[in-house]
Amino acid sequence: MSQSITLRGAPGSPYTRKMLGILRYRRIPYQLLLGGLFADQTEHLPKPKVELLPTFYLPGDDGVLEAVVDSTPIIRQLEVLYPGRSVIPEHPLLRFLDYLLEDYADEWLTKAMFHYRWHYQTDIDKAGAILPRWRSLTASEEEISAMSELVKERQISRLHVVGSSDLTAPIIEDSYKRMLGLMAQHMNSAAFMFGHRPAASDFGLYGQLTQLACFDPTPMAVADELAARVVAWVGVLEDLSGMEVRAEHWFEADQLPESLRAIFCEVGRVYVPVLLANAEAIENGASSVQTHIDGQQWVQQPFPYQAKCLHWLRQEYMRLDEDVRGALMDFLSATGCERLFDKVS
């Protein structure tokens, strides 16, 4: 496909930024319809089943445009529609690890993003002032102020959905700080998670970090203090259209750096317990998810989408050949991530 694709999104949406980074890196021509600002241009377009940003308008099997959401499968669909400059590693071990790390960024790191934005007054004030203006640059102060109150009220009331509360705040914030350090450390080996070219997980992390490290004041100050390298990385990831890439730019599967394994230790430390406890709560029809991270209590309401994430991860795992599964388990051993596949055979 050589024609340009249309998507609807917003600058304050980490998943929109994730996908824009990929479109630019992959040199896929696109038109971004900013929600609100160009609303009249979306009227003729189909409606998605669930209203999420970004929404992509891609040809269905019959060639007719469909409105689709969910960045992870859209990335894979774009690989088929537009070959070359792939963000999916060729080696199945790297491909699987990249999928897991993308899932962590989309489902765990986003907790930090939402938490910082709507937990601290400075961050609430900034998001409240800017987010509505991204929908209308010409609205009056009175109009913005009314929209701002609505956005703040709605988002703050949803903090519990991602599991952010006074109880879980230290867990979320400590995890964000550790991840910044681990990413900066990893950059002693390579600029990207899986070598010298970016993978889907790099863009997943980038999307969340466009907000955390470059928009919301509290987590931005944390990033400036702890990981200037990561702040610089976000600026670079924004537009990698000029980067030349070669197959050998991926890491060799049998030479993955220890710094990458350390990142998976973080995934296993925080995200895995929540994924497992959430799936169990959903299976048992429990009204809350309860687990421990670093000996501290984690409580949140069950999240059906994340039970699907676990199911998809296990499906990907089942697709691996036995020798790759062996190498994967060697790599993940004692990271905490191996627990995801305990009951899978």
Ligand SMILES: N[C@@H](CCC(=O)N[C@@H](CS)C(=O)NCC(=O)O)C(=O)O
């Ligand atoms: N899993 C989806 C998540 C997309 C998502 O949650 N988008 C947010 C904005 S960043 C959204 O549209 N939330 C709905 C709302 O705010 O009403 C993806 O990967 O694209």
